[in-house]
Amino acid sequence: MSSLPLIAQAGNRARNLFFDVEGSTLAGDIDNVFYFILWVSIVSFVAIVAVTGWFLLKYRARPGHEAVKTATHSTSLEITWTVIPTILSAAMFWVGFEGYMDLKQAPSNAYEIQVRAFQWGWEFSYPNGAKDTDLHIPAETPVKLVMTSSDVLHSLFIPAFRVKQDVVPGRYTSMWFESLSLADLDGGVREQARTLADTGYVELNLFCTEYCGTNHSGMGRTVYVYTPADFEAKITEIAKFMIDPAIPLAEKGARVYAGACNSCHLVEEDAVKIGPSFYNLSRSIRDGEMIEFTDAEDASLVPDENYIRESILYPGEKVRKGYPNQMNSFLGNLDDRRIEALIAYIKSLSTAEAAN
Amino acid sequence: MATTGTATPVAPAVEHDAAGDNYLTASRGFVSWFFTLDHKRIGIMYLIGTLTAFALGGAFAIALRTELFHANTVPGQSALFTADQYNQLFSLHGAVMVFLFIIPAIPAALGNFILPIMLGVKDVAFPRLNLFSFHLWVIGAVFFLLALSTGGLDTGWTFYTPYSTTASQTSVIAATMGAFILGFSSIFTGLNFIVTLHKMRPTGMTWFRMPLFLWGLYATALIQVLATPVLGITLLMLIVERAFHIGIFDPSLGGDPVLFQHFFWFYSHPAVYIMILPGMAIVSELISIHSRKHIFGYKFIAMSSIAIAIFGFFVWGHHMFTSGQSAMLSTIFSALTFSVAIPSAIKVFNWLTTMWKGNLQFNTPMFYSLGFIWLFLIGGLTGLFLGTLSTDLTLHDTYFVVAHFHYVMVGGTLWAFLGGLYHWWPKMTGKMFNDTMGKVASVVALIGFNVLFFPQFFMGSQGMPRRYFDYLPEWEIYHQISTIGAYILLTGLLMVLWNLLSSLGKNGKKAPANPWGGATLEWHTTSPPSHHNFEVQPTVGDPYALDEWTWDPETEGYVHSGVAPSVAARH
Amino acid sequence: MSSTTTAAPPGAGNADAHGHDHDPAAHLAHHFDTSNQQFDAGKMGIWLFLVTEVLFFSGLFCAYSIWRSQHPEIFLYAHHYLDTKWGAINTGVLLFSSLTAAWSVRCAQLNNQKGLILTLLLTIACAFGFLGIKYVEYNAKVHHGTVFGQYYKPHADSVVVTDDNYKVFVGIAGDLAARELAIEQGMSADTPRSEFSEEAISARSVEILAQHEAEPPAVKTFFSIYFAMTGLHGIHVIAGIIAYLWILKRALAGTFSSKFYGPVDFVALYWHLVDLVWIYLFPLLYLIN
Numbered sequence A: 001m002s003s004l005p006l007i008a009q010a011g012n013r014a015r016n017l018f019f020d021v022e023g024s025t026l027a028g029d030i031d032n033v034f035y036f037i038l039w040v041s042i043v044s045f046v047a048i049v050a051v052t053g054w055f056l057l058k059y060r061a062r063p064g065h066e067a068v069k070t071a072t073h074s075t076s077l078e079i080t081w082t083v084i085p086t087i088l089s090a091a092m093f094w095v096g097f098e099g100y101m102d103l104k105q106a107p108s109n110a111y112e113i114q115v116r117a118f119q120w121g122w123e124f125s126y127p128n129g130a131k132d133t134d135l136h137i138p139a140e141t142p143v144k145l146v147m148t149s150s151d152v153l154h155s156l157f158i159p160a161f162r163v164k165q166d167v168v169p170g171r172y173t174s175m176w177f178e179s180l181s182l183a184d185l186d187g188g189v190r191e192q193a194r195t196l197a198d199t200g201y202v203e204l205n206l207f208c209t210e211y212c213g214t215n216h217s218g219m220g221r222t223v224y225v226y227t228p229a230d231f232e233a234k235i236t237e238i239a240k241f242m243i244d245p246a247i248p249l250a251e252k253g254a255r256v257y258a259g260a261c262n263s264c265h266l267v268e269e270d271a272v273k274i275g276p277s278f279y280n281l282s283r284s285i286r287d288g289e290m291i292e293f294t295d296a297e298d299a300s301l302v303p304d305e306n307y308i309r310e311s312i313l314y315p316g317e318k319v320r321k322g323y324p325n326q327m328n329s330f331l332g333n334l335d336d337r338r339i340e341a342l343i344a345y346i347k348s349l350s351t352a353e354a355a356n
Numbered sequence B: 001m002a003t004t005g006t007a008t009p010v011a012p013a014v015e016h017d018a019a020g021d022n023y024l025t026a027s028r029g030f031v032s033w034f035f036t037l038d039h040k041r042i043g044i045m046y047l048i049g050t051l052t053a054f055a056l057g058g059a060f061a062i063a064l065r066t067e068l069f070h071a072n073t074v075p076g077q078s079a080l081f082t083a084d085q086y087n088q089l090f091s092l093h094g095a096v097m098v099f100l101f102i103i104p105a106i107p108a109a110l111g112n113f114i115l116p117i118m119l120g121v122k123d124v125a126f127p128r129l130n131l132f133s134f135h136l137w138v139i140g141a142v143f144f145l146l147a148l149s150t151g152g153l154d155t156g157w158t159f160y161t162p163y164s165t166t167a168s169q170t171s172v173i174a175a176t177m178g179a180f181i182l183g184f185s186s187i188f189t190g191l192n193f194i195v196t197l198h199k200m201r202p203t204g205m206t207w208f209r210m211p212l213f214l215w216g217l218y219a220t221a222l223i224q225v226l227a228t229p230v231l232g233i234t235l236l237m238l239i240v241e242r243a244f245h246i247g248i249f250d251p252s253l254g255g256d257p258v259l260f261q262h263f264f265w266f267y268s269h270p271a272v273y274i275m276i277l278p279g280m281a282i283v284s285e286l287i288s289i290h291s292r293k294h295i296f297g298y299k300f301i302a303m304s305s306i307a308i309a310i311f312g313f314f315v316w317g318h319h320m321f322t323s324g325q326s327a328m329l330s331t332i333f334s335a336l337t338f339s340v341a342i343p344s345a346i347k348v349f350n351w352l353t354t355m356w357k358g359n360l361q362f363n364t365p366m367f368y369s370l371g372f373i374w375l376f377l378i379g380g381l382t383g384l385f386l387g388t389l390s391t392d393l394t395l396h397d398t399y400f401v402v403a404h405f406h407y408v409m410v411g412g413t414l415w416a417f418l419g420g421l422y423h424w425w426p427k428m429t430g431k432m433f434n435d436t437m438g439k440v441a442s443v444v445a446l447i448g449f450n451v452l453f454f455p456q457f458f459m460g461s462q463g464m465p466r467r468y469f470d471y472l473p474e475w476e477i478y479h480q481i482s483t484i485g486a487y488i489l490l491t492g493l494l495m496v497l498w499n500l501l502s503s504l505g506k507n508g509k510k511a512p513a514n515p516w517g518g519a520t521l522e523w524h525t526t527s528p529p530s531h532h533n534f535e536v537q538p539t540v541g542d543p544y545a546l547d548e549w550t551w552d553p554e555t556e557g558y559v560h561s562g563v564a565p566s567v568a569a570r571h
Numbered sequence C: 001m002s003s004t005t006t007a008a009p010p011g012a013g014n015a016d017a018h019g020h021d022h023d024p025a026a027h028l029a030h031h032f033d034t035s036n037q038q039f040d041a042g043k044m045g046i047w048l049f050l051v052t053e054v055l056f057f058s059g060l061f062c063a064y065s066i067w068r069s070q071h072p073e074i075f076l077y078a079h080h081y082l083d084t085k086w087g088a089i090n091t092g093v094l095l096f097s098s099l100t101a102a103w104s105v106r107c108a109q110l111n112n113q114k115g116l117i118l119t120l121l122l123t124i125a126c127a128f129g130f131l132g133i134k135y136v137e138y139n140a141k142v143h144h145g146t147v148f149g150q151y152y153k154p155h156a157d158s159v160v161v162t163d164d165n166y167k168v169f170v171g172i173a174g175d176l177a178a179r180e181l182a183i184e185q186g187m188s189a190d191t192p193r194s195e196f197s198e199e200a201i202s203a204r205s206v207e208i209l210a211q212h213e214a215e216p217p218a219v220k221t222f223f224s225i226y227f228a229m230t231g232l233h234g235i236h237v238i239a240g241i242i243a244y245l246w247i248l249k250r251a252l253a254g255t256f257s258s259k260f261y262g263p264v265d266f267v268a269l270y271w272h273l274v275d276l277v278w279i280y281l282f283p284l285l286y287l288i289n
C-alpha cells in the first residue's frame, strides 16, 4: 500500500491498485473523478470512525461515569450536515456528468468497427471486409464500435479504456474511445501479455460484462493495439487470409476455430471444457469409430463431414451422449467457406500428427 | 380484511393465562404454532424460516467462494464445479438471500414480534392476513426448493430478459413464481403494518411520539405496498412470456428486452431500501438505549426514513447506465441518486451526536450498532462512485458493485438484524445470552467480513467482472484473500448461532423484563410477554426517556422509577 | 359512512380501559377496542389493497402505452379483430353489477336481509355473465387463429382487410369473399357465408387479401397484450366471484347487519375496482381510431 497512487501522476499510466493501465484519452479524466470521490469518502470515513473511536474512549461506561443530558435537537446542526453533503454530492454529479458527455459523443471522424456478440464470442467486422474474433485497433485514432447481438444481452468492456456498453439483440448500441500511443500503453498491462518490444503491438483485456449464460466468463478476448500503419497491414492480412489460395484450408480453419469454437471445445486429446474434444472427434473420423447420442433419431453413427456441418448449423439435432444440449446454432454466423475450413482443420487434428 | 368480521378463537380476558404462562407456553403442538394468529409466534416462525434461508444462501456463498479460490486457467481442471453449476450457485445465492432472507428478515420476523408490543396493543390489525403472509412465505420457499430440485436457476437474481425467457434451460418459471408469491407475502405484511400504525396507536402516542423503529417500519411498509405490485406484474409477464412466447420482452417477437430492466429496477431499487430502512431503524433504537442517551434529532431521523422511501422511487435507472437507455435519462437518474445520500447522511450524524456525552455500554447489541455505522458508511460511500455517471461506466458489473452491495446488505442490514436479534432476544425468549461470547463472535465476523469484501473493491475497479466462473490469474490473490475471509465470517456466524442457541438451554440465565433500560413499551411487559402481551396496560410516554429507568442489581434489570431522577441510568 | 350507521361510540375510552363492546352482533375481534376502530382498519386495509391492485395493473398499462406509441399502426389495424358489440355488452353487464354491489352494501346497512341476498345473487350472476361472454370472444379468437405471440396464425378468411395505411376498414376477408361469390352467382349480396363451402371462401379470401395492403408487422403483439390484459382482468373477476360466494354464505347465515357489514362493503369496493379496470380496457382495446 506504500505507493497508493491516489492522484494519477502525469506520465505514470501504468496499472495500479485501483486501475488497469490508463489506456485512452478519457481514462485519465475518469480516474480523476474516481480519486475525487475517493478522497471525499476517505475523509468522511476517517472522520466518522475517529469520532466514534474517541467517543468510545471518552464516554465508555465505567464506574463513576454517567450520561449527561444534552439538547435533543439542533436545527443549525441539522442544516449543516444536510448542506455539506448536498454540495459535495452535487459536485460529484457534475464532474461525472461532464466525463459522461465526453464518453457519449463520438467524434465524427471516428473509425467505425461493427461488432456482433453471440453466445459466446464476438465478431468484429472492419470496413475492408475483414472479420475477426479479437479486436484490432489503431492507436491514437478515435474508434467507434457499433454493436448488436444475435441472441441474448452481452456487454463489451475494455478496462484499460474505462468504457463499457451493453450489446442488445434487435437494436444497435455504440461506444467510442481513442487509444493512447503504444509507448503509453506499455507497462505490464497484462501479466502474461507479450511485451511491446517483442511484438510491435500491445495487448489489452476485453470482457463480456453482461451475464449471458454458461460461458459468460469465457467471452474474454484480446484488444490488439497497433500503430496506424501496422493496423492497416493487419486488417488487410485478415481480409485476405480467408481467400488466399496459398494458405492451406486447415490453417484457415484453425483461425475460425480460435474465434468461434474454442470457448467450448478443446483440441487436446480427451480435454473437455463444455463440449466434446475436437481431437477425439477427429480420431473417430479417422478410425471410423462410432459416437453416441441422446435425443437423436440414430443412437450412434460414425462421424463425417456432414455430421460436423449439421452440428454447426443445427446443434440440437444430434446431441452427444454425456453432454448438455447447449450449443447455439451458427447458422448465419459462419459461411460455407469457413465451415469447410473448419472441417478441414478438425480432420487435420489427428491426421496431421504423423506429418508434424 | 378477512379478519375484521370473524370472532377470534382466542377468548378475551376471562380465561386468562395462569401466572407464569407466556406466549411460548400458552399452548402446545405444531398446529398451535403453524396456524396461530399470535403475531409473536408468527414472528418467531419467520425468524426461524428466514435464518434457515440465510444458512442456505450462505452455503451457496461458501461453495461459490471456494470455487473462486483458484483461477482455472487450465479448463476443466482444478474446478470444483462446472460453469453451469457456478452460474446456478450465484443465482440461487442472490435470489435466496434477497427474496427469502433479507426482505422479510427484519420487518416480518423482528417487526412482527415487536411492533404491536411497542404500540401496547394485542396484535396487528389483521392477524389472519398476517398468518396468510407467513403461509405465502412458506409456499414461496417451497417454490424455490422446487426450482432447486428441478433444474435450478441460472439467470442471476435479476432475471434479465431475453436470457431468462428464451435461453436459460433451468427452472426459471418455478423460481419466478416463488419470487412472485414472496412479493405478495411482503405486500401483505406492509399493508398490515401501515393499517396497524394508522389505526391502532394508543391514546397519547402521536406520530412524533412513535419509537423510531416503528417509523422505519412504516417507511419500509410504504415501499413494500407501492413497489412490490410492479415486481409482481413484471414477474407474471416474464412467466407468461417464457411459457407462451407472447413477445413482450423478446426482440425476435417484437418485444423490448430493456423494458424488463426498467420494470425490474422500478421495484428492486426501492427494494434495497426495504432492506436498509428497517436496519437503520433498529440502529436508531440501539444507539440511543445502549448509549443511555435520549436520541438526538428525532424528527430528522424519522423524516429522513420517509425521504429515503420517497426518493428511492426515482433512481432506478442508475442500474442501467450502460443498458442503452438515453443519455438524458441516465443524467436525470444520476442526479436523483445523490438525493438519497443526503437523508442517509443525516441519520449517521444524528447517531453520532446521540453517542456524544453518553454512557456507552460495551455490549453485543452496541458492537453490532457500531459495526453497522462503519460498514454501512463504506457501502454507502462506494455507492457514490456508482451513482456518478462516468465512473459507473467502468465500475458497472464488476466486483466493485459486488463489494458495494455486500457492504450495505451484509455490513448494513445483516449487522443491524443481528444487533436487533441480540437486543430483543431476552424479550423474545426470556433468556440472556453470554455477552462476552457475543462480542467475541461479532468481532470475528467483522474481521472476516472485511477480509472477504474489501479486496473486491480493488479487483473490481481493476476490471474483474462479476458473475465470472473463471478469471485471469492476476486476480487470484485477491480472490484467495476473499475466500479466506468468507471462512472467517462463517466461523463468526457459527459462533453467533452457538451463542444464541446455548442461551436457550438449561444453563441460560433468565432475562429480566428490561435488561437494557429501554423506555419503549415492549420493556414494560414481562420477558417473554404473555399471550396478550400486557397484563397491565402501559402508559405512553417519551420513548427515549431513558432516565426514568434505574438499574436494579437484584433482578439484574432496569425498573421504572417514575419521573427522571438525575441519578438514573447507571450500570 | 361508518359514522352514520355503526353503534359503537367513536374512540371509546382511554388506553387502559380496554373497553370491548360485548355486543355479539358487532363481531368485534379481541385486539380492537371498538367496532369503529375495527371498521376503519378494515376500510383502510381494503383501500391500500386496491392501491396495490392499481399498481399491479399499471405495469400492463405502461407496457401498453409504450407499444402503442411505438407501433400505433398495429393497434389501429388489429382492433378491428375485436367485436365491439360484445365488448359493449360486457361493459354494461359490469356496470350493472357495480350498481347491485353498491346496493348490497346499502341493504346490509339497513338490515334488509332479503335485499342483501338478492343483490348479492345478481352481482354474482352478472359476474358469470361477463365470463360467459368473454368465453365466447376467446373461443372465436382461438377459432380464427388470432391468438398471442408465436401462436398468432390467422386463417385467411378471418383476416382484417384495410387500405390507406390501415385507416380504411374494408371488412373481414371471409365476409368480403362471401359477398363477391354471392354476387358472381347472382345471389343476394347478403347471402349468409354458410351457403358457400369453406374452401371456396378461403380461396377467395386469399385472392382478396392480395388485392389490399398487407397487415402491419407484429400484429401478434396486439393479441399478446389483449390476452394478457383481459386475461388478468378475468382472473380478477373469478377472484371476485369467489369473494362474493363467501359473502353470500355468510349473508345467508345472517352475519351482516347495520352493526356489522364491513366485509360486504370491502368486497364491493374490490368489485368496483374490477369494474373500473374494465372501463379502461374497453376503449383502449376495442375503440381505437
Ligand code: HEA
Residues within 6 Å of the ligand: A040, A044, A084, A085, A086, A088, A089, B158, B272, B273, B275, B276, B318, B319, B337, B338, B340, B341, B342, B344, B345, B348, B376, B377, B379, B380, B381, B383, B384, B386, B387, B388, B392, B395, B396, B397, B401, B404, B405, B408, B409, B412, B413
Ligand atoms: C441495502 C441495500 C442497498 C443500499 C442501502 C444501497 C445504497 C446505495 N446504492 Fe446500491 N446497490 C445495492 C444495494 C444497496 N444500495 C444492490 C443490491 C446493488 C446491485 C444490484 C445488482 O446489480 O445485482 C446496488 C447497486 C447500485 C448501483 C448500480 C451499480 C451498477 O450496477 O453499475 C448504484 C449506482 O448508482 C448504487 C448506488 C447506491 C447509492 C448512491 C446508495 C445510497 O443510498 C448510499 C447513501 C449513504 C451514504 C452516502 C453514506 C452516509 C453518508 C455520509 C456519512 C455523508 C457523506 C456523504 C456525502 C459526502 C455525499 N447501488
Ligand code: HEA
Residues within 6 Å of the ligand: B051, B054, B055, B057, B058, B059, B061, B062, B064, B065, B090, B091, B093, B094, B095, B097, B098, B101, B102, B155, B156, B157, B158, B402, B406, B409, B410, B414, B452, B466, B467, B468, B469, B486, B489, B490, B493, B494, B496, B497, B500
Ligand atoms: C442479503 C443478501 C446477501 C448476503 C447476506 C450475502 C452474503 C454473502 N455473499 Fe452474496 N450476493 C448477494 C446477496 C447477499 N450475499 C446478491 C444479491 C448477489 C448477486 C447475485 C447475482 O449476481 O445474481 C451476491 C453475489 C455474491 C458474489 C458474486 C458472485 C459472482 O458475481 O460471481 C459473491 C462472491 O464472493 C458473494 C459472496 C457472499 C458471501 C461469501 C457471503 C457471506 O456473507 C455469507 C455468510 C453466511 C453464511 C456462511 C451462512 C452461515 C449461517 C449460519 C451458519 C446460520 C446463521 C445463524 C445465525 C447467525 C443466527 N455473493
Ligand code: CUA
Residues within 6 Å of the ligand: A118, A120, A153, A154, A155, A208, A209, A210, A211, A212, A213, A215, A216, A217, A219
Ligand atoms: Cu456475453 Cu456475458
Ligand SMILES: [Cu+2]
Residues within 6 Å of the ligand: B268, B269, B272, B315, B316, B318, B319
Ligand atoms: Cu439502486
